[in-house]
Amino acid sequence: MKLNRFQKILLWLIGISLSLSLILNVVSVTTPFSEISRQGYNVFSMLKYSLIDYPVTTVTDFFTSFSRLWQVRQENDLLRTQVDQIASLQGQLAEAERQIEELKQIADLKTIVSDYDLIPSTVLSRTQEAWNNLLTIDVGSADGVGLNYAVITPKGLVGKVTKVNEHTSTVKLITAEDGLNKVSVKIEIDEGKTVDAILVRYDSNEQAFVMQLLTSGATVTEEMRVVTSGMGGVFPSGLLVGTVSKVEELSNAVGMNIYVRPSADFQSFNYVCVVRRQGASQ
Secondary structure (H helix, E strand, C coil): CCCCHHHHHHHHHHHHHHHHHHHHHHHHHCCCCCHHHHHHHHHHHHHHHHHHHHHHHHHHHHHHHHHHHHHHHHHHHHHHHHHHHHHHHHHHHHHHHHHHHHHHHHHHHHHHCCCEEEEEEEEEECCCCCCCCEEEECCCHHHCCCCCCEEEECCEEEEEEEEECCCCEEEEECCCCCCCCCEEEEEEEECCEEEEEEEEEEECCCCEEEEEECCCCCCCCCCCEEEECCCCCCCCCCCEEEEEEEEEECCCCCCEEEEEEECCCCCCCCEEEEEEECCCCC
């Protein structure tokens, strides 16, 4: 077998080491020691340490330290990966807890709202381009959904059904800014007293609905509740829309702009209920 250069050097070093060891052992057992033999023994010992023992020990320590360092690095990489996974799992857990809470609110809503049949559903899609306009839910005609049925979350009204398929439906949100989404509402002035109004449009800058009164002489103040009146024939009466956030007198002193802050969080919901009047055909 042909040896490479490294193997030849290694065999040469081993041969020198064995030769020195043999000579030193012979010298060490020779008695009595003469001064020359002592000096020779010391020289051979020094050569053996310098050429064999120290280099071998140094190389061995280096590879041992390198092996430990590599092991520590692998452990650190593993710990770093586990920390990243923990952060991801914490985010998933928080989202799961939020969805569970939302489902609990939907269940409570079905108990509270007894005047209507509620069809619970999950939001399937809501594109960024139509974020404030449209979304798709996972119930359709097979589940009893019909056109123009109101859609709510536990916090309030969010839209109406505009397209129905067998197992899915399209919902137009009341935050759509096309000017074709008017909602008949009433403002709760005092206990048992309301004023009729209409939601004209959604103002994305104010993040509120612009509302106009249908009657004059009423005093409207901030934080008054606004609910659907049922007068438009689309949305049932009594669904919460929001609260008055700002009242502006018009420059011509003829009327006022009233802004209504939505009660529903339009930026974050995964579950909704379709509202169907009891007795409506399925």
